[in-house]
Amino acid sequence: MSRQVLRTGPTRQAAEQSLQRALQTRGLPAGAGLITPETKIEALAKLWYEQLDDLSPSTMEAYKTRLRRNVLPAFGNVRIREVSVGLVDRHLMAVRRNHGPSAARQTRNVLSGMFRLAARHDAMRSNPCRDVARIPSRPLHQPRSLEADEIRSLLAGLRQSEWANAYDLPDLVSFLAATGARIGEACAIAWEDVDFEAATVHLHGTVLRLPGEGLIISRPKSPSSNRIIEIPSWCVRMLRERRKRALGDLRELQSSIHAVFPAPRGKDLRDPSNTRMAMRTAFRQLGVLEVTSHTFRKSVATLMDQAGKSARDAADQLGHAHPSLTLDVYMGRKKRSTGAAAVLEQLDSGSA
Structure with a gap:
């Protein structure tokens, strides 16, 4: 290895500056990596x-x-x-x-x-x-949370909307309101992920568009996103009716693995990005300008908080990671009884 020669200069200040420059540029020898x-x-x-x-x-x-x-x-x-x-x-x-x-x-x-x-x-x-300075976790613009009566009114409006029905939005938005799921998670669920008897749904993937590959179902980013959650009875009824419309014969469903919410004009995977745009259009037509797919996650957490459910319950419902290893190990991340299903019964607007 060649030795680096320092030019100290005529003064102490110049020597210190020369040393500082040498330290800043010291690294691997040229060509070594x-x-x-x-x-x-x-x-x-x-x-x-x-x-x-x-x-x-x-x-x-x-x-x-x-x-x-x-x-x-x-x-x-x-x-x-x-x-x-x-x-x-x-x-x-x-x-x-x-x-x-x-x-x-x-x-x-x-x-x-x-x-x-x-x-x-x-x-x-x-x-x-x-x-670097800590990045505050609080959003610059707080996402809006809807009250129960606002959600019921919105779901009823979607069922009456020609645009929303053309893009198969009423059932999908109802599912988001019933679960707090991410829109990509909702687009990824298959019929085999729904347990009608237990009134649960298994969320364990998300639809993602990759350049050159198209739409795929990706595994979740963290173990906490792989979860089984309860759904309220009105959501179970909605899914049963949707299943009947999709297949007609209930006996065929035992081996069915197709998407619960496929693309509106086919049976392929549904694009979350396109769905968000269709939702924004539908909401604007109903005069609701500030609502997005994320609004329902915020709303589920808020309704659970108002009902006295813990932050841990809300984290399990939404698939958020928790910093406490003790809670992760002794309480389990895939528990079903978060209490959200009972809380969200109030959103029933007679859809079934």
Whole structure:
């Protein structure tokens, strides 16, 4: 290994500046590795993404989205040695301001993973993401929560809407209101996931569109999203009627594994993105401008809270991870009795 010669200069200040420059640029010798302090973030991002493994397709696609939208436009031409805590911190605050805390946290996770890789190659002295300011979890714009009577009125309006029926929205939105499921989870459930006798549904995947592959069912991002939850009796009745319309003969259902909510004009998987747009149009026609598919997750949690259910029950219902390992181990993440089904009985508007 060649020795690096420091030019100390005629003064102590110049010597200290020279030493500081040398420390900042010290890393792998030229040609010794793929990642050095001179490597651009664009190249680092490519190497980091290529070495990821054992992650769900949805997580991989989410990371790719963050790289494309929030990392490479700002950092692509920056060299590793030029990255500082302040630079990263200011960028994350801008992402939070423009896109919300969830996007900011995910961007931080991506940057942190990249910088850990750089540090392992001695291209960085430390990971700057460790010292950035905490990203507040509270959204800049709180999602709206609907009261029970508002949900009943909305579901009734959807059943009367030609647009909503053309896009097969009334049953799907009813399911979201009855479960608090994510829209991708609802699009992924098959008839075999519904237990009519136990009044439960197994949520264990999500529909995702991958470039070049189309729509797939991806495994959930975390174990907490793989869960069995109770559904209220009115939702069971709705699903029974839907099953009869889909197949006609109940005896054929034992081996049926097709989607409960397929694409409105076929039996293929339903695209969550297209469904969100159709829902927004239907809601606007009903004069409800602020409601999205996520509104029903918020509403389920709020109704459970008003009924005295615990935050843990709500986390199990919605598939949120919990920070306490003790609760995870001794209470179980796939429990059925969250209490949501009894609470959500009040949403029955006579759909069956």
